[in-house]
Each structure stands twice: as structure tokens, then as C-alpha cells.
Amino acid sequence: MSRATLLNAALFLMLPVTALAALVLDEPFIITLATKVAILALAGVGLNIALGLGGLVSLGHAAFFGIGGYAMGILAHHAQTFTPLMEAPFLLEGTKSMPVIWVVAVIAGALAALAIGALSLRTSGVYFIMITLAFGQMLYYFAISWPAYGGEDGLSIYVRNGFPGLNTLDPIQFFVLCFVILALVLFCAGRLAAAPFGLALSAARQNAERVETVGLSPYRLRLLAFVISGAVTALAGALFADLNRFVSPTMLSWHMSGEIMIFVILGGVGRLFGPVAGAALFILLEHVLGGLSDFWHVYLGLLLLLVVLFARGGMIGLAAGREVAHD
Amino acid sequence: MSFLTLDGIEAFYGPSQALFGVNLSLAEGEVCALMGRNGMGKSSTIKVICRLLKHSAGHLAFDGQDMAAVPPHKAARAGLGLVPEGRRCFPNLTVHENLIAAARPGHWDFDRVAALFPRLAERRDQSAASLSGGEQQMLSIGRALMTNPRLLLLDEATEGLAPVVRQEIWAAVRQLKSSTGMTILVVDKSLAELRQVADSAVILERGATVWSGAMAQVTPVVADQFLGV
Numbered sequence: 001m002s003r004a005t006l007l008n009a010a011l012f013l014m015l016p017v018t019a020l021a022a023l024v025l026d027e028p029f030i031i032t033l034a035t036k037v038a039i040l041a042l043a044g045v046g047l048n049i050a051l052g053l054g055g056l057v058s059l060g061h062a063a064f065f066g067i068g069g070y071a072m073g074i075l076a077h078h079a080q081t082f083t084p085l086m087e088a089p090f091l092l093e094g095t096k097s098m099p100v101i102w103v104v105a106v107i108a109g110a111l112a113a114l115a116i117g118a119l120s121l122r123t124s125g126v127y128f129i130m131i132t133l134a135f136g137q138m139l140y141y142f143a144i145s146w147p148a149y150g151g152e153d154g155l156s157i158y159v160r161n162g163f164p165g166l167n168t169l170d171p172i173q174f175f176v177l178c179f180v181i182l183a184l185v186l187f188c189a190g191r192l193a194a195a196p197f198g199l200a201l202s203a204a205r206q207n208a209e210r211v212e213t214v215g216l217s218p219y220r221l222r223l224l225a226f227v228i229s230g231a232v233t234a235l236a237g238a239l240f241a242d243l244n245r246f247v248s249p250t251m252l253s254w255h256m257s258g259e260i261m262i263f264v265i266l267g268g269v270g271r272l273f274g275p276v277a278g279a280a281l282f283i284l285l286e287h288v289l290g291g292l293s294d295f296w297h298v299y300l301g302l303l304l305l306l307v308v309l310f311a312r313g314g315m316i317g318l319a320a321g322r323e324v325a326h327d
Numbered sequence: 328m329s330f331l332t333l334d335g336i337e338a339f340y341g342p343s344q345a346l347f348g349v350n351l352s353l354a355e356g357e358v359c360a361l362m363g364r365n366g367m368g369k370s371s372t373i374k375v376i377c378r379l380l381k382h383s384a385g386h387l388a389f390d391g392q393d394m395a396a397v398p399p400h401k402a403a404r405a406g407l408g409l410v411p412e413g414r415r416c417f418p419n420l421t422v423h424e425n426l427i428a429a430a431r432p433g434h435w436d437f438d439r440v441a442a443l444f445p446r447l448a449e450r451r452d453q454s455a456a457s458l459s460g461g462e463q464q465m466l467s468i469g470r471a472l473m474t475n476p477r478l479l480l481l482d483e484a485t486e487g488l489a490p491v492v493r494q495e496i497w498a499a500v501r502q503l504k505s506s507t508g509m510t511i512l513v514v515d516k517s518l519a520e521l522r523q524v525a526d527s528a529v530i531l532e533r534g535a536t537v538w539s540g541a542m543a544q545v546t547p548v549v550a551d552q553f554l555g556v
Binding site for chain 1: 372377379396399400401403404408411415417418419420424425427428429430431470471474
């Protein structure tokens, strides 16, 4: 086994070990932190498909994160107030079932990514960054000015949504649920990177013209990657909203886009387990430094600067040493 | 019927004109040598065929289809397999990954490419960037074959390679011709090698076709007049 594989395994197991230790020590807050890491890592894994594999610097991924959040919020809000989403042309009720909410979140995220990607992928470089940012901000202001679903105040859900056979209000059970989803998505993302689609996407990042001459359209490759990326991030958004039992326009703000990108960059762009390392480090810093000073972002900024300047492969690249195409 | 037809092709790079009237006709199963001195428009012609460069005048047809409005990736899907000048593998992928990234079903698969170029099988999991120039060239040809093209375009496939490696590449090209009857348009400077493999020849001068005919008719007089050899 290579150093990178060992490191990935250690990183990955760190989350359940932390959660179990917290369970034994009766520290439910730590379990919640571990759950938060798993969910934010999932959002990062989503962005990493676009950013790491496709080289698409999207500063609008909060849009998908927030869409996932609002998918949960809106469905659960209607379920808890016993009001239908709509009555005509057919009756559509809210739901408190997590699997249904996830499916809705993933489909909504994918459709939004299809629309946003189809337009923004016609540009590249800084224009792509600005257009994804603009779409994200559009949704943000839309959510703020939509009083039916709380506007600026957001939506509170009184009881966490249910999953068949589990008590999702028990922190450890909800953690296991989120962790299993993260594991499944990581597995799929790994397979995706090694599949011809992932390889071609990776090649298109380096030289789009060469990919065209072997019969593949870089635009289509990137659009598909963007859609998958948006869908995964939306799933993370739905889980995040369920973790907090609350969704607000903050989830759609460009701060959120920046944070998801920080997870990816801290961990290592294009590294499969990069977002796990990045999100874990971020939450650890927020928790430890945040206790010392309200201005802990100063130190985060400094760390980010050091990683970008001296450790281009992120934390994983630094620890695993050798630069690899993908792992 | 002509498989690939270029009729009075003109093309520009920005304001400067590179092609002034290229005519070329290639039948299925034919190996054609595209010749000319440096800067005479050979690579530009290849680019026009692959749609990497749009022509401003003239007619380009492949297998009866007008290619004027076809984007590069659709041209490749229609059956054009380009081995670009300067090799241009995907450096961040391994040999195997380079080959499967754009593979399309057909006669050519990894095993057949590995049989044609055993060295690629040996280097299967090495990154393309770590290969020698000759191996990268083999990989570039292999990658084009994996798309199962109906017309292979070889642009300066032996340029800058050691003589012994060139022989390997030429042996592979001859094998492609004899075993699969592949239609090939080949750009190269080695007249001696082209004589062995090509059926016909087209000579370009200042971006226009000045001579075309059977390879056997490229006499020393013709070669001296247009190619300076």
C-alpha cells in the first residue's frame, strides 16, 4: 500500500473513531461536529468533481448546497404545517422522509447545475468564476425575498426528518447515516475518476483540443461533471439542513461557496480524500481557534495562504509526498 | 468514389492566409503521402481535415459528408483519427488511461494496440510524461487507433526520433496497411520510407497543391523540383 492509500484510510477512519470515542465519553456535541465534517466533506467531494477533475473553478456551489437545503426545508415545512405544496393540477404534499428528500434534493441540484452549467461553461477562466458567482448570488437574493419560506429568517424544522429503521435524533445514528453516504459517494467518485469519463475530463483540463481530436466534446464532458458535482453538493445541503434543522439564505451565500472551496484546497485539489481532510481541519480550527478568539479566520487565512504557496497538493499532497495524477 | 476530398481549400490564421487551394482525393484503403517543404501547408491541411482550422473557401468532404460545419469532436466521431504533430499524449494519465480515455468500440482494443506496440504493454501503468519520445509517438498512434478511425492522419509521426525508433514506427504503419487495409494520410519528410508504404502522393507548395499522382511517379526529377531532395 502506498503512503497516500494509508493516509486516506487513516483520514477516513478518523471520523468514525472520533464519533465512537465521543459516544463512549458521552460527548454528543463532538458527534455532531464529526457529522458536520462528514456532511461538509460530502459538499467538498461534490465540488472536487468539478474543480479537481474538470478544472472548473466554480464560485457558485453554494447555490447547489442551498438548493439541497431548501429542498429539505420546503418539503419538511409543508409536512409539519400539514399544508400541501400545491393542490392543482395534482395534490403534492410535503414529506418528513429523508430518502424522498434526498432524491428531490439530488434532482433539483442536478437540474440547477444543468441550467447554470449550460450557460456558464460557454465561458472559461475568470468569466466562468464570475458567472457561477452571479448565479449563486441570484439564488441568494431570491431566497431572501421569498417570504413564503421565511425570507431572510429562513425555515426552522422542529423535528429532524426520519429514516426507516433509525432514530435520526440520536446523534450517533444520524452520524452513521451521513458517514455511510459519504463513504458511498467517495467510492463512486473514485470509480468516476478512473473511468474513461473521468480520464477524458482530466485530459480536457490539461488540453481541450487534444480531447476534441479523439472525438470527445469538452463542453459535454464538463457539463456532465458539473451536473454530477451539483447533485452531490445538493445532497450534502439536504443533510446539512437536517443536521441544523434549519435552512436559511446563508447556505446560498458566496461565503458558503468559498468555504466549500477552502475544504477542497486545504485538503488537496483533485485528491479523492482531500475534502475529508480539508473539512476536518476546518471544523477543528473553527472549534479550537474559535474558542480562543472570534477572529479565528485570520489564522485560517494564514494557513490557506501557506497551503497555496508551499503545498500545492494540499494537506494530503504534503503528507503523501509524491504528486500523483489522481488517487 | 473518393473517401476524402479536398477541393480548392483555402484557410487563414487570423489575417494571414496559409492555404491557397489544396486539392486532394483519397480512396478507401489508400495510403497517401502529403509532401512538401517546411511551411508549405501540410500541417494546416491536416488541421482543416480535422476541423481544428476552418476553411474559408473550397469544399471538404469525408465519406460523402460535407464537413464544413462539423466541429472537431464530431469529425473524430465520424471516423477521423489524428496523430498530431509533436505527439501530444495526455501527460497526466498513464499509458493505459491514455488509451481507454477516448476508446470507442471496434476492431482496435487495448490488446490489439499492445500487440502492435509491445513496448506500450510493458509501460502500461507508467505516466505518459515519463515515456521516451518514441514511446509517446507509439502511444499517440495507439490512442488514435483506439477510437477505431476509418481514416488515420499521421502528422510527422517520425519527426525527431532516433533511426531505430523510426523503423519501429514505419514497421507499424506498414503492418496497419497490410493487415487491416487502413486508409492513411501520412505527412513525413522521409521519401524513402514513404515510397515503401504510400500508394499516392500529393505535393504542396506555398499552401497549394502543385503535384499529385501515384507514388511511383514521384521521380527524382519531381522530388528535386518540389521537395529539394
